[in-house]
Amino acid sequence: MSNLNIVVVGATGAVGVEFLDLLARRHFSFGSLRLLASAKSIGRKMKCGNRDFTVEALDENSFRGAHIAFFSAGGSISKKYAPIAAKCGCVVIDNSSAFRMDPNVPLVIPEINPEAALEHRGIIANPNCSTIIALVPLWPLHRHNRIRRIIAATYQAASGGGAAAMQELLDATKAYLEGGDHKPQVLPHPYAFNLFSHNAAVDPVSLYNEEELKMVRETKKIFNDPDIRISATCVRVPVLRAHCEALNVEFTSPISPSEVRNWLTDQPGVRLVDDPHRNYFPMPREASGQNDVLVGRIRQDISDPSNRSIAMFVSGDQLLKGAALNGIQIAELLVKNGLGAAAA
Amino acid sequence: MSNLNIVVVGATGAVGVEFLDLLARRHFSFGSLRLLASAKSIGRKMKCGNRDFTVEALDENSFRGAHIAFFSAGGSISKKYAPIAAKCGCVVIDNSSAFRMDPNVPLVIPEINPEAALEHRGIIANPNCSTIIALVPLWPLHRHNRIRRIIAATYQAASGGGAAAMQELLDATKAYLEGGDHKPQVLPHPYAFNLFSHNAAVDPVSLYNEEELKMVRETKKIFNDPDIRISATCVRVPVLRAHCEALNVEFTSPISPSEVRNWLTDQPGVRLVDDPHRNYFPMPREASGQNDVLVGRIRQDISDPSNRSIAMFVSGDQLLKGAALNGIQIAELLVKNGLGAAAA
Numbered sequence: 001m002s003n004l005n006i007v008v009v010g011a012t013g014a015v016g017v018e019f020l021d022l023l024a025r026r027h028f029s030f031g032s033l034r035l036l037a038s039a040k041s042i043g044r045k046m047k048c049g050n051r052d053f054t055v056e057a058l059d060e061n062s063f064r065g066a067h068i069a070f071f072s073a074g075g076s077i078s079k080k081y082a083p084i085a086a087k088c089g090c091v092v093i094d095n096s097s098a099f100r101m102d103p104n105v106p107l108v109i110p111e112i113n114p115e116a117a118l119e120h121r122g123i124i125a126n127p128n129c130s131t132i133i134a135l136v137p138l139w140p141l142h143r144h145n146r147i148r149r150i151i152a153a154t155y156q157a158a159s160g161g162g163a164a165a166m167q168e169l170l171d172a173t174k175a176y177l178e179g180g181d182h183k184p185q186v187l188p189h190p191y192a193f194n195l196f197s198h199n200a201a202v203d204p205v206s207l208y209n210e211e212e213l214k215m216v217r218e219t220k221k222i223f224n225d226p227d228i229r230i231s232a233t234c235v236r237v238p239v240l241r242a243h244c245e246a247l248n249v250e251f252t253s254p255i256s257p258s259e260v261r262n263w264l265t266d267q268p269g270v271r272l273v274d275d276p277h278r279n280y281f282p283m284p285r286e287a288s289g290q291n292d293v294l295v296g297r298i299r300q301d302i303s304d305p306s307n308r309s310i311a312m313f314v315s316g317d318q319l320l321k322g323a324a325l326n327g328i329q330i331a332e333l334l335v336k337n338g339l340g341a342a343a344a
Numbered sequence: 345m346s347n348l349n350i351v352v353v354g355a356t357g358a359v360g361v362e363f364l365d366l367l368a369r370r371h372f373s374f375g376s377l378r379l380l381a382s383a384k385s386i387g388r389k390m391k392c393g394n395r396d397f398t399v400e401a402l403d404e405n406s407f408r409g410a411h412i413a414f415f416s417a418g419g420s421i422s423k424k425y426a427p428i429a430a431k432c433g434c435v436v437i438d439n440s441s442a443f444r445m446d447p448n449v450p451l452v453i454p455e456i457n458p459e460a461a462l463e464h465r466g467i468i469a470n471p472n473c474s475t476i477i478a479l480v481p482l483w484p485l486h487r488h489n490r491i492r493r494i495i496a497a498t499y500q501a502a503s504g505g506g507a508a509a510m511q512e513l514l515d516a517t518k519a520y521l522e523g524g525d526h527k528p529q530v531l532p533h534p535y536a537f538n539l540f541s542h543n544a545a546v547d548p549v550s551l552y553n554e555e556e557l558k559m560v561r562e563t564k565k566i567f568n569d570p571d572i573r574i575s576a577t578c579v580r581v582p583v584l585r586a587h588c589e590a591l592n593v594e595f596t597s598p599i600s601p602s603e604v605r606n607w608l609t610d611q612p613g614v615r616l617v618d619d620p621h622r623n624y625f626p627m628p629r630e631a632s633g634q635n636d637v638l639v640g641r642i643r644q645d646i647s648d649p650s651n652r653s654i655a656m657f658v659s660g661d662q663l664l665k666g667a668a669l670n671g672i673q674i675a676e677l678l679v680k681n682g683l684g685a686a687a688a
Contacts, residue, residue, distance in 0.1 A: 149647050153497030153590035155539055155579065169537070170521065177518050193513070193584050194629040195499055197641060197657065202620035207601065207643035209623075216646070231647035231655055233590040235499065238582050240537050246497035246577040248592075257551065276546035279553075285538040297541055299551035302560070303493050303575035311575055313541065 003031035004335070007066045007090070009081065010073030011035035011046060011055055014163040015095055018324035019070050024049030026328060036062055037073070066090040067339060068331050072323065086122025091339050093124050093327045097210075100125040100218060107221050110329040111269045112139045117333050124330055127222060128214040129322030130154050130234060133243050135222055136269045136293045136321065137314055142223060144263050145251040148308075152215060152232040155244040156198060157284060159318045161187055166240055173238070191238055198234035209234060242284035243322060244315040246297075254307040257298045264295055269321065274298055282315035290317055291325055347375035348679070351410045351434070353425065354417030355379035355390060355399055358507040359439055362668035363414050368393030370672060373679075380406055381417070410434040411683060412675050416667065430466025435683050437468050437671045441554075444469040444562060451565050454673040455613045456483045461677050468674055471566060472558040473666030474498050474578060477587050479566055480613045480637045480665065481658055486567060488607050489595040492652075496559060496576040499588040500542060501628060503662045505531055510584055517582070535582055542578035553578060586628035587666060588659040590641075598651040601642045608639055613665065618642055626659035634661055635669055 006023070010016045016037070023030070035046055036058040044055040056062070058077070063069060063085035071078045071085075072095040082092040082099065099105040106116035107125045109132055117124055127135075134152060141147065158169040168186045175182035176192035189196040200210035208216070212232040220226050237244075264270050273282045274296035282294035293316035301309035316322055350367070354360045360381070367374070379390055380402040388399040400406070402421070407413060407429035415422045415429075416439040426436040426443065443449040450460035451469045453476055461468050471479075478496060485491065502513040512530045519526035520536035533540040544554035552560070556576040564570050581588075608614050617626045618640035626638035637660040645653035660666055 151495050151592050151645075151647060153577070155499070155581065173517060173537075174521050177514065177521070188623055189627060190629055193582060194627055195581060195583060195588060196627045197623065197625040199623055202623060204620065206646060207620055207641070208646065229647035229649070231592060231645045231653075233497070233592075233641065233655060233657060235588070235590065235657075237499065237539060238537060239539060244539060244579070246579065246590075248495050248575060248577075276548065276551055279532055279541065279543055279546060281541040283533060283538055283540045285534055297551070297577065301495075301575045302550060302552065303495060303573035305573070309575075311577060313577060313579075 004029065004067045005032045005065050006030045007034045007036060007063060007069040009036045009058060009069060009071045009077065012037045012041045012044060013072055014159055014166065014319055015072040015323045018319045019072065019327065020046060020048040022324055022328045028328065028331070034062065034066070060084055063088040063090045068093065068334065070327050070331070071095060082123050091120065091122060091124065091334060093126060093330050095126045095323055095327055097128065097214060099123050100127065101221065107218060108330050109135055109222055109326060110333050111136055112222055113224070114333050117330055118337055126323065126327045126330065127218045128211070129160055129318045130156065130211065130243055130245065131215050131218040131222070132322050132326055133293050133314060133316035134215065134245050134247060135219060136316070137264055137295045138249065139223070140263045140267045140270070141249070141251070141260060144259070145253050145255050147228055147249055148252055149229040149250040150219070151248040152230070153246045154232065154234045155237045155239065156234060157237070157239040157241050157243055157318050158191070159241040160243070161199070169238055169240065187236065193238060195235055195237045198236055200234070239284045240288065241317060241319050242287035242315050243318045244282065244284055244313065247312050247314065248301055248309060249312070250304065250309045252308070255310055257300055257310065260298050260310055260312070269293060270295055272296065282313055284315050287315035287317050289320070291320060293321060348373065348411045349376045349409050350374045351378045351380060351407060351413040353380045353402060353413060353415045353421065356381045356385045356388060357416055358503055358510065358663055359416040359667045362663045363416065363671065364390060364392040366668055366672045372672065372675070378406065378410070404428055407432040407434045412437065412678065414671050414675070415439060426467050435464060435466060435468065435678060437470060437674050439470045439667055439671055441472065441558060443467050444471065445565065451562060452674050453479060453566055453670060454677050455480055456566055457568070458677050461674055462681055470667065470671045470674065471562045472555070473504055473662045474500065474555065474587055474589065475559050475562040475566070476666050476670055477637050477658060477660035478559065478589050478591060479563060480660070481608055481639045482591070482593065483567070484607045484611045484614070485593070485595070485604060488603070489597050489599050491572055491593055492596055493573040493594040494563070495592040496574070497590045498576065498578045499581045499583065500578060501581070501583040501585050501587055501662050502535070503585040504587070505543070513582055513584065531580065537582060539579055539581045542580055544578070583628045584632065585661060585663050586631035586659050587662045588626065588628055588657065590657055592645055592653060592655050594648065594653045596652070599654055601644055601654065604642050604654055604656070613637060614639055616640065626657055628659050631659035631661050633664070635664060637665060
């Protein structure tokens with residue numbers, strides 16, 4: 001299918017740029033590639049591999065003849081244009097949260113539930129980045145010994161707030177080092193040498209923020225396990241583009257760190273980085289630019305005397321496996337298996 | 345007792361500097377003040393308030409006539425010189441981990457177990473910084489509803505590694521922003537826009553690192569509760585001088601966030617910073633330079649259907665309440681109640 005017509009909505013954003021890079025690096029074969037973005041970017045030239053493309057305006061006719069559209073331009077753009085694209089027979093792979101909990105929309109991590117992708121009705125949702133990065137290594141364990149409870153504390157990079165948030169981290173830090181002041185514009189709090197609770201809105205009833213509730217809801221849907229119990233604390237740290245998470249995971253039966261290590265060895269999307277002698281474990285600087293989620297600090301949770309709990313620490317590139325790479329993998333899955341019912 | 349003779353061992357270090365500042369700011373009355381440090385700092389002038397002092401060499405005669413010595417020069421200095429000081433009749437308040445688990449040495453947080461300080465035999469230990477910052481707000485809760493289990497993930501500042509680690513964070517970040525390279529010297533991994541598992545040695549059996557095990561052991565001793573179960577994941581983040589911790593705490597009986605808020609209101613050493621509407625919670629930039637531990641994100645842990653668990657987020661100045669302030673408060677307690685058996 002080298003005559004696939006591809007559309008990238010939000011091509012100039014932090015995730016959009018990664019989509020273009022991945023299409024080239026993974027030799028994703030396409031007939032045409034259309035880059036769409038907001039008004040201020042129209043006419044901008046961008047590269048995919050060594051080919052040049054010009055950013056065009058997004059409108060209701062953008063999806064005629066398109067086969068696959070990657071959306072990464074925020075929830076309101078997705079809500080408006082994804083159904084239009086799907087109606088044109090284009091399969092939408094949506095990186096926003098707009099459709100993730102829609103029962104008619106599969107929520108897919110290809111290492112976990114690839115079969116769900118093939119049941120789409122025109123829209124497939126890419127999960128939240130923190131959810132993906134936790135679940136890729138937890139899935140092989142869940143299959144061996146069902147997970148009952150997850151307690152997660154995240155260390156989330158600026159990239160989750162887009163290219164502007166990454167620039168704000170750099171600008172604020174530079175100003176701090178020069179003794180100057182930097183007024184937060186993209187994120188709500190000073191970012192230089194600081195961290196803060198994730199800026200998603202806080203639910204007034206549960207007092208969890210939306211980022212945390214995404215992890216809770218999306219995990220149940222992706223694992224197809226409504227009984228799994230999750231508490232997350234999502235925190236933005238002054239790191240550029242890879243998230244980390246401290247996970248305490250309770251299983252149904254007793255479990256050992258060596259079992260966990262065995263079950264994670266050679267799993268797609270997972271790389272063990274777990275060397276206690278050298279104090280060498282997953283770090284965002286090393287996860288950045290990598291496809292795999294790095295996993296380490298695997299140990300028996302000493303606060304659970306029943307030996308059913310494991311503590312671990314993971315790190316994954318928020319823009320790659322947390323966003324664009326997962327989307328491209330979904331597209332590759334579709335190409336391999338046929339685009340499905342909605343496609344022409 | 346305005347004729348107290350005070351000694352500060354490690355006066356030029358990050359914590360030593362705070363000791364001098366606190367002695368002045370809190371109008372700690374003393375007759376003499378002797379500043380001791382390693383050979384390279386001898387002769388250096390330092391201020392306590394507006395009075396000048398000259399750094400002297402530490403030797404076995406340094407403690408003659410001294411009443412209180414603050415030690416913050418690392419475990420090996422404490423191991424060697426604290427017993428010598430105590431033998432001179434001086435009360436040692438030791439910020440290192442050397443004596444914390446010694447059954448003959450009280451481990452004191454004045455808001456929690458002040459009575460223990462008065463039973464000293466010449467040495468009183470200051471707890472680990474992460475332990476103090478978690479326990480100050482947990483103690484009022486523990487008295488109302490006994491804590492059974494704590495799961496902690498820390499976000500620890502550079503200051504825990506001393507002034508040199510703080511400088512390394514600044515230097516590495518500056519080099520990164522200028523496109524240059526910075527070779528880690530004080531900490532084991534690149535620190536600019538990066539985070540990593542705490543650099544304390546990893547115990548080869550439990551696979552927890554020493555920082556984590558300090559939190560486990562010290563909590564049991566300070567709370568005088570050997571049954572409390574704790575798992576910690578200690579992480580160094582690119583922040584200068586205040587630690588944060590995500591805490592999931594299981595209690596004996598059902599508990600509500602409003603009870604927690606009530607029990608923490610007007611508690612010494614605790615300040616509630618918990619405004620979900622404004623997304624305003626504890627941050628290290630705001631905890632820095634403050635005496636209180638900031639507490640927020642107080643919510644029912646939705647992963648515990650028995651309603652016995654609370655999630656919360658705390659931040660405290662590592663150099664103040666995590667080290668020097670707690671030490672000064674112990675000294676103030678001694679001054680108020682008499683220096684105790686070992687003092688002249």
